[in-house]
Amino acid sequence: MSDNFTKSDSLISVDERKKRKREGILAVSIIAIMVILTYAETQVITFGTDIPISNTVLMFILININLLLLILLMFLVFRNIVKLIFARRRKILGAKLRTKLVLAFITLSLLPTIVLFFFSIHFITSSIEFWFNVPVEQSLDKSLLVGRELYKHIEENNKFFIERVAYQIKTKKRLAPNKIKNLSHYILISQREFHLHGVEVYDTNYNRITFAIDPVLENKSFEIVSADDIQKDMGDDKVITITQGISSGELIRTIGTVPFGVKQADADAFVVISILISPELSKNLSSITRGVEEYQQIKLLKKTIQIANSITPLSIVALLVIFCAVWYGLYLAKTITIPIMKLAEGTRRVAEGDLSFNMDLVADDEVGILVDSFNIMTSDLRKGREQLELSNKMLSEQRDEIEERRQYMEIILTNVSAGVISFDASGKVTMINKSAEKMLNIDAVKILGKDYEELLAYDNLKLAREVMDYFTLSENDSLSRHVRITIGGKPLSFSMNINALKDDTGHYMGLVVVFDDMTELERAERKAAWREVARRIAHEVKNPLTPITLSAQRLKRKYSKQINNPVFEECTSTIIDHVDLIRNLVNEFSRFARFPSANPKPRDLLPIVEETVALYREGHPDVIFEIRVLDKIPELSLDRQQIKQALINLVDNAIASLNFNNDDCISFTLSYEPSLEKARLIVADTGSGISDKEKSLLFEPYFSTKKTGMGLGLTIVSTIINDHKGTIFVEDNSPRGVKFIIEFPVEEMLIAD
Known part of the structure; x- marks a missing residue:
C-alpha cells in the first residue's frame, strides 16, 4: 500500500x-x-x-x-x-x-x-x-503678437514724445550753455506732464546733460545709456529702442536725435524716453513667449x-x-445551468396553474434552499388561491355596492345648486361641491384636508367662529342661520343650514353645511320695493305740479307789466324753476318704477359707443375720449336706445368725477373672448375714484356719491345690462379713477351669422 x-x-x-x-x-x-x-x-x-x-x-x-x-x-x-x-x-x-x-x-x-x-x-x-488645432495655434500666435504690439505701442508713444521734446529743445535753443538750467526744468515738466517714467538728454559725446525720473525709479537701478546703444543703426523708425530688466519690472528706453530724424553724426543731442512695464505684465508676456515655444515642441x-x-x-x-x-x-x-433549468420548468408549470408541482432536486447549498422555498411557495399559493377566490367574491360585491352609492352621491352634489361642505370632527374640510367652490371663490384641491378657518377671510372668521361655537353649545343637531359675509371684496348674503353627522352609536363624526346665495334675491326684492315706492311718490307728486306751473306762468304774464318789482319777477321764476326741478325728479322716479323692457336686435356695439362719444366730444374739449378695439366684436343682441342711455349715464358719472387736469381721459375698450363667448366693454376714467365700501353699494337704488344725485343712474344701468343677460362690475383704474366692466353674452346664432 x-x-x-x-x-x-x-x-x-x-x-x-x-x-x-x-x-x-x-x-x-x-x-x-x-x-x-x-x-x-x-x-x-x-x-x-x-x-x-x-x-x-x-x-x-x-x-x-x-x-x-x-x-x-x-x-x-x-x-x-x-x-x-x-x-x-x-x-x-x-x-x-x-x-x-x-x-x-x-x-x-x-x-x-x-x-x-x-x-x-x-x-x-x-x-x-x-x-493642436488651428484656432489654438492662432490664439497662441495672436497672444504673442499682442505682447509684441504692446512693445511696439510703447515704442511709438516714446517716439512721439521724443519728437515733441526734441522740437522744443531745438526751437527754444535750450542746449545753449546759459540755458542748461532752463533745459533741466523743461525736462522735469515734460516728464510730469506726459506721465513718463524717465526723460534724459545726452550730448554728442554721449554724456548725460540732465534727466528727470518718476519717483518709482528713484531707488531702482537706472543706468546711463551707453555710447554703443546710442550709436546703433536707427533705421526707418528714426529711433533706437532698448529693453532693460530691473527689480521693479522691465524698462523700455527709446533713443532719438535732436533735431528729430537726423543721423547721429548730424545730431546736436540725444533724447531718451523711458517707460516702466509692471512685473506682472512683464512676467505674463514672458510666459506667453515660453508657452508658444513649448507648444511648438509638443506639436512635434x-x-x-x-x-x-x-x-x-x-x-x-x-x-x-x-x-x-x-x-x-x-x-x-x-454552474447555474442545471438548477435554473429545473426551476424554469417548475415556474412554467406554476404559471400554467399547476400548483401541485413539487421539485425533488437535492442540494445542500443555496440552490437547495431555493428549491425548498419553491416547494413551500407552491403549497402556500395553492392554499392562498382558495382563500383569495372566496375573498375576491365578497369584496367584489361590496365594491360594486359602494361604487354605486358613491357615483349617486357625486351626481347629486355636482348638480345641486346649493353649496355643500362637510367637515370632520376636528373641523377639517373633507368634501366640497362645485357650487360651494363658485360661491366662496375657492379651489377644492387647495382647501381639502385643511381647517375650516382657511375657507374664509380674516373679516369673516369672527362670524364663522360664533356660528360654530353656538352650534357646539346647542343641544340640537341642526342649525339654520342667515349670514352676511364679504368674499373678494363683495358683500354676499347666505341662507345656511348646519347638520351634525353621527354614526349609529351617536358618536360625533363631523358636520355638513348647506348654503344658498340669497344676494341677488334680496337685491331684486329691494329693487321691487323701491320701484313701488317710486311709483306711488310719482303718482302723488306729479298731479299738483302742472297747476302750480300754469298758475305761476299766468301770474307772470298778467301782472309783470303792472307790478314793476324785481321781487315779483324773482318769485315767479323761482316757482317755475323749482317746479321743473321737482318734475325732473318725478320723471326719474317714473322711469325707475316703470322701466320699459328691452327690445334687443342684432347690432354692432362699436357704432353705439361712437355715437355716445360724439355727444360729449364737442362739449368737453379738455377731456380726451379714446376708443380702443382690441378684437373684432361679433354682432350682439342689443337694444340700441337702452345701451346708449346706459353709456350716457356712465359718461356723465365719469365727467362728474374728473378733476379737469390736462390729462383727463375717458376710454372705451372693446374686446372679445371666443373661449367664454363673451364680448367685453370697459369704460374707464381718470377721476377721483371710489372707495371699496362704496363699490358694494354702487348699483343699489338711491345710493349716490354726488350731493345732487338721486342715486338711480347706475341702478338703471345695472337694470339695462341685466335685461341684456349681461353683467357689470366696477374695479379701480390705473393709475387713478375707476373702470366699469360690462360683459355681453354672444349667442350661438349670432356667432354663426
Missing part, C-alpha cells in the same frame, strides 16, 4: 513538473516573441525623429501585449462556442440556456467595451487634436502622444475587461 502511494505521488510529481515545464516554455516563448516583434517594429515603423528610443520600445511592448491578449481572447471565445454548438446538436439538457448565458455575457462585455473603447479613443484623439510629438495616451492603454484595458467578462460568463453559465 505504501508502494502504491509512493508510486502515485511520483506520477503526480512528474505530471506537475511537465505542466510547469510547458508553462515555462510558453512564457519564455511569449517573451521572446514580444522582444522580436518590438525590435522589428522599432526598425520598420517610425513616428518621429525626436522621440526617445525608450518611449518607442515601451509603446511597441504594449502593442504586442494587446496582440497576445487579442489572440488569447479569440481562442477562448472560439473554443467555448464550438463546445456549445456540439452540446446543442446533441440536445444536452441546459445547452440552450447555457448558450444564451454565454452569448449574453459575451455580448454584454463586447458591445459596451468596444463602444466605450472607440468612444474613448475618439474623445482622447479629439482632445489632443483640439490642443503629436502622433506619439495620441498613440501612447489613447490606443495602447485603452486597448490593454479593453481586452482585459473583455477577457475577464467572457471567462466569468462561461464559468457562471456552467
